[in-house]
Amino acid sequence: MSTPRTETPGNGSTRRIAVDYLARVEGEGAMYIKILGDHIEHLELKIFEPPRFFEAFLRGRHMGEAVDITARICGICPVAYQMSSAHAMEMACGVRVNGPIRDLRRLIYCGEWIESHGLHTFMLHLPDFLGYPSAIDMAKDYPNEVNMALRLKKIGNSVVNLIGGREIHPINLRVGGFYRVPTKRELRSLVDDLQWARDAAVQSVRFFQALEFPEIELAYEVVALRHPEEYPFNEGRLISNKGLDIDIREFNDHFVEQHVERSNALHCVHRRRGAYHVGPLARYNLNHEQLLPTARETARDAGLGDGVWNPYRSLLVRGVEMVHACEEALRIIGEYEMPDAPALDVHPQAGVGHGCTEAPRGILYHRYRLDEQGVIREAQIVPPTSQNQRQIEDDLRVFVEHNLALSDEQLQWQCEQMIRNYDPCISCATHFLKLEIERE
């Protein structure tokens, strides 16, 4: 257990609490809070993940290699990286993928959402609500729930596995499509499991609903993709609840990455309005009417309504998105016809391409400039966690201000839980979450 170390100097008025690691997030980071009496003097989220310089070494690589290379940014959401890079290259080369290849891309993304949300909701986030250090400890008292979660996660992985070849860093995705496409029969082998998973996801939301959620509602600017007909995965315009409505090509006109001293991850903010929120809450709040029927019904039964502004309730939204991903996967499998070729031919041409897709934890933006041989000359990658980073700090500030009465241990745990609301992937944004609370 990450027990806080409390140091009390002679006069007893200064408290300093340090915890060496924030657990149950992907990657490593630190949080530092200094409290003077009843106000926060200083609060920051530090990210020490050693930089790996993807944007630098992608220069000089061929456009076809970005799909495999950028997957290695994140072992939790490699499909997101493969999708954003492939779409960006296709845009640069003036190619648009439609039909069954497009559907298979949505299908593999469904698998990644089920796997990633299954992992996060049950294994990383739920232990906070039930007061366990880990899902493994929780399994002793909640064996059915943990076993259900493991099976859900496994079914998500099996979708990624079948289409992608393996669950981590799939090998079957490429610019233009796939190396090999599955047969109808292969896809049909997933149906029974996916039906079970859809029902299990509905049950999960019912289980989550009974939990106690801290009372807090925040006036976020939420940003997500919006597609005219679908709950978004790979395509759409970027919109927000504060009037943003842009083509993804205009990303850099509206958002800017800032480099702050405490972090090896760049903070991405809206140029005029600052912090914003991406991920399940944003997707739900902007697109909930496009959820498939069972997911929509599940959301309604859970009382999610037209908007969810309590970040702790992201747990429920992830559950609803699992229901949707299972339903969507079943729909795609039901309508699937094998394409004539596994991939479209994509001929390199000089130009700039943009890709923006919905990773489980929010929008992932890529931009590449290619030369006429298809060699990458410039690369820019903006992961969801660097977009949420500023918002996480803002949330923590509000939460701490309203909960100064909590003991250091409770405050620390609930701050960790607040950070985990975002399912942060610090490996993506870069890593080392160390939590310190200092009171005077």
Add this chain to the structure above:
Amino acid sequence: MGDRAIPKIAVWKFASCDGCQLSLLDCEDELLAVAEAVEIAYFPEVTRTVVEGPYDVSLIEGSVTTPHDAVRITEIRKNSKLLITIGACATAGGIQALRNFADVSEFVSAVYAHPDYIDTLAMSTPIANHVTVDFELRGCPINKHQLVDVLSAFVNGRKPNVSSSSVCMECKRNGAVCVMVAHGTPCLGPVTHAGCNALCPSYNRGCFGCYGPKETPNASSIARWWNTELHVPHAELARTFRGFNAYAKAFRNESGLHVDATD
């Protein structure tokens, strides 16, 4: 170690994508059984629990890229009876070792507005360059079934059942059609370490070297074949060997022969 009832396991992260440690969580069928057979003493991705060392087994993911991490790995070694590296980053430096062929300060300025905030080493190096490693499990990512086998082997005091042959051998054993001979698809299978069960050829794709060089690889021969028979230009050969295991010796040396060669 067979006489210890519950061995203490720790999982440590260096520069990496988290995928190899996630492989343990992806063992959905075995996870709870593994958690009963060992004490998960340190694994921050999974649990807030921190049990002090020394540890019976430390699994190391990631490569050493910062001065701080170069010190940290020596401390972990002192605190661990057995130290096992998992994945291409920990065994070969990973994709981030591409900096080893470039000027890292230029990389820093290309990515960050304030290069002075960034503390990084010029090289991304494998764990074995810093401390003694008891076993190296390869792959980008590792094969989760091999991970369970390796853990079980060390817990039970037996030798891990991990083949050191090539992807090409796995492909032959699967009875798959050779993508290089039959379709002229460039494939690194003959020089790449086994472990993926020849995944790419089964998806009509040539091997691209996730598991790094096998023991005694003849990289020059495969490179010559690619170049003369399949007309793969030298620049592409250099890039192919400079992948996730770019800094592994055999691939590093071979890429050097092609990087400035003209076709």
